[in-house]
Amino acid sequence: MACAVTNQRKAVNTLIAWAVGLLIFFPILWTILTSFKTEAQAISDPPVFLFFDWTLENYAVVQERSDYLRYLINSVIIAGGSTILGTLIAIPAAWSMAFVPSKRTKDILLWMLSTKMLPAVGVLYPIYLLFIQLGLLDSRFGMVIVLMLINLPIIVWMLYTYFREIPGEILEAARMDGANLRNEILYVLTPMAVPGIASTILLNFILAWNEAFWTLNLTAAQAAPLTAFIASYSSPEGLFYAKLSAASTMAIAPILILGWFSQKQLVRGLTFGAVK
Amino acid sequence: MGSIRLEGVHKAFGNVNVIPNVDLDIKDGEFVVFVGPSGCGKSTLLRLIAGLEDLTKGRILIDEQNVTNAPPAKRGLSMVFQSYALYPHMTVYNNIAFPLKMAEMDKATIDQKVRAAADVLNLNDYLDRRPGQLSGGQRQRVAIGRAIVREPSAFLFDEPLSNLDAALRVNMRLEITELHQKLGATMIYVTHDQVEAMTMADKIVVLQAGNVEQFGSPLELYNKPANRFVAGFIGSPKMNFVAGAPAAEHGVHEIGVRPEHFDLSTTDGKWKGTVGVAEHLGSDTFLHIKTDVAGLLTVRADGEFGVKHGDTVYVTPNPDKIYKFNEAGLAV
Numbered sequence: 001m002a003c004a005v006t007n008q009r010k011a012v013n014t015l016i017a018w019a020v021g022l023l024i025f026f027p028i029l030w031t032i033l034t035s036f037k038t039e040a041q042a043i044s045d046p047p048v049f050l051f052f053d054w055t056l057e058n059y060a061v062v063q064e065r066s067d068y069l070r071y072l073i074n075s076v077i078i079a080g081g082s083t084i085l086g087t088l089i090a091i092p093a094a095w096s097m098a099f100v101p102s103k104r105t106k107d108i109l110l111w112m113l114s115t116k117m118l119p120a121v122g123v124l125y126p127i128y129l130l131f132i133q134l135g136l137l138d139s140r141f142g143m144v145i146v147l148m149l150i151n152l153p154i155i156v157w158m159l160y161t162y163f164r165e166i167p168g169e170i171l172e173a174a175r176m177d178g179a180n181l182r183n184e185i186l187y188v189l190t191p192m193a194v195p196g197i198a199s200t201i202l203l204n205f206i207l208a209w210n211e212a213f214w215t216l217n218l219t220a221a222q223a224a225p226l227t228a229f230i231a232s233y234s235s236p237e238g239l240f241y242a243k244l245s246a247a248s249t250m251a252i253a254p255i256l257i258l259g260w261f262s263q264k265q266l267v268r269g270l271t272f273g274a275v276k
Numbered sequence: 277m278g279s280i281r282l283e284g285v286h287k288a289f290g291n292v293n294v295i296p297n298v299d300l301d302i303k304d305g306e307f308v309v310f311v312g313p314s315g316c317g318k319s320t321l322l323r324l325i326a327g328l329e330d331l332t333k334g335r336i337l338i339d340e341q342n343v344t345n346a347p348p349a350k351r352g353l354s355m356v357f358q359s360y361a362l363y364p365h366m367t368v369y370n371n372i373a374f375p376l377k378m379a380e381m382d383k384a385t386i387d388q389k390v391r392a393a394a395d396v397l398n399l400n401d402y403l404d405r406r407p408g409q410l411s412g413g414q415r416q417r418v419a420i421g422r423a424i425v426r427e428p429s430a431f432l433f434d435e436p437l438s439n440l441d442a443a444l445r446v447n448m449r450l451e452i453t454e455l456h457q458k459l460g461a462t463m464i465y466v467t468h469d470q471v472e473a474m475t476m477a478d479k480i481v482v483l484q485a486g487n488v489e490q491f492g493s494p495l496e497l498y499n500k501p502a503n504r505f506v507a508g509f510i511g512s513p514k515m516n517f518v519a520g521a522p523a524a525e526h527g528v529h530e531i532g533v534r535p536e537h538f539d540l541s542t543t544d545g546k547w548k549g550t551v552g553v554a555e556h557l558g559s560d561t562f563l564h565i566k567t568d569v570a571g572l573l574t575v576r577a578d579g580e581f582g583v584k585h586g587d588t589v590y591v592t593p594n595p596d597k598i599y600k601f602n603e604a605g606l607a608v
Binding site for chain 2: 183
């Protein structure tokens with residue numbers, strides 16, 4: 001009897017999980033489907049779900065009208081560059097916070113996180129002016145710096161929680177065994193933290209890839225990444241839903257594929273420390 | 277060589293004095309055990325010697341060299357941790373070789389030393405495994421291997437056996453004692469288990485609240501405890517303490533009698549009582565007896581003593597084995 005109830009509950013839970021998953025995934029699915037419709041079918045009422053005339057025309061038009069590859073390269077450089085730079089800065093920071101904490105370490109961490117609560121638009125004006133002064137407007141380098149700064153608190157926090165999971169006794173053992181700080185970090189800490197560092201890099205790459213506010217406001221033609229590529233298909237040319245969808249699909253495809261293959265790492269990264 | 281001297285060692289964490297003031301002289305080749313209840317500061321004292329904690333005041337000398345401000349790596353000591361603290365990403369071989377690599381020895385010397393250490397500890401078949409694939413006892417051996425391989429002037433053990441099951445603990449206890457005899461190096465061993473302390477030590481340091489209560493050989497501590505705390509801590513089961521009229525008879529505030537220092541009889545004796553719990557172990561019988569005069573007593577009888585709950589018995593403390601304490605708890 002008890003077994004039957006459990007099975008029933010399991011079935012219900014599975015059903016709910018699928019429903020929630022589908023609900024979250026539906027907009028993406030709809031975008032992808034729409035990208036294969038004609039413009040007329042894209043705005044038809046009632047909407048058609050699967051039974052329409054599948055066409056690749058939208059992709060051809062999008063590729064013809066704008067240079068997808070250039071946006072893609074910009075996205076890779078900006079997301080990759082900011083993630084690498086951020087990680088290089090965050091590793092020593094997180095190390096010192098995890099292993100030689102001071103009285104104020106917790107406060108500093110919270111303060112760093114609190115900067116994420118500030119509405120980005122609040123500092124748009126000063127940063128825009130700074131960028132003009134420094135000649136960084138519409139440059140890849142400028143975008144790498146800005147996105148690195150935006151994501152730095154998250155990178156530090158994630159690495160900090162990872163490092164905290166490494167037992168201090170092992171580091172002390174290394175010290176007793178004659179390792180200096182450099183060797184301790186190189187031979188003991190880093191190899192043990194590799195999974196944590198990997199999932200931090202992955203998550204931040206995705207965050208930087210998807211970041212739209214700063215990339216839209218601070219880039220024009222030269223440094224525009226894929227977010228700008230999508231945006232260029234929305235308002236200025238009227239609402240061509242099918243082409244907008246095709247552009248969106250092209251923009252999210254690389255990160256979607258990356259995310260799909262690294263699901264395990266990502267889930268581990270996001271839930272790390274929550275469950276022992 | 278490996279003599280260790282502590283002079284006026286004081287350690288405070290913020291406003292908390294963990295170690296108020298400790299002076300200690302450990303001679304080369306001695307096996308010294310720090311024992312005390314949890315939170316008595318024994319691990320902190322060991323970590324101060326290791327260099328993993330900074331002293332607030334005082335000096336530490338190893339072989340007459342002042343190492344008070346030297347980092348752990350420069351003190352020439354090895355440590356075995358309670359959690360073993362093995363490097364999980366390295367094989368057993370590399371774990372043991374790590375201290376030698378840090379000392380920048382050449383590969384051939386490292387290989388020879390690692391294999392020699394593995395021989396001593398029966399680890400030859402496991403050199404290619406990682407710590408995660410080993411049992412608790414094997415991990416402990418690897419930790420010891422990592423400690424002996426660099427031939428330190430002294431070994432520090434921080435409760436190394438507390439994660440092992442009872443049978444294995446007895447085995448490892450013997451192995452460590454044998455290792456001490458083989459190497460002849462100074463060893464400092466921290467434990468809360470007084471049986472480990474009694475069986476392994478040349479000398480025991482009994483600690484309470486960061487103070488050294490007594491420093492001496494196991495039998496000195498058993499026969500001549502300096503105070504009530506040491507008397508109660510050393511010996512198993514615990515010494516019985518009796519205050520009031522029976523103590524007044526001896527002209528002191530309180531007397532103590534070990535469970536093994538009673539005569540038991542079912543017919544006559546000094547204190548009459550009834551048996552509460554009788555623990556029959558075969559080799560001994562432990563009786564918890566409620567007496568009218570002396571309160572609750574734990575009494576050990578040799579072999580089997582056939583009484584059960586509720587029986588009346590008489591106990592007589594052996595007059596030569598009565599410990600006497602004054603109001604301050606000091607032995608008189």
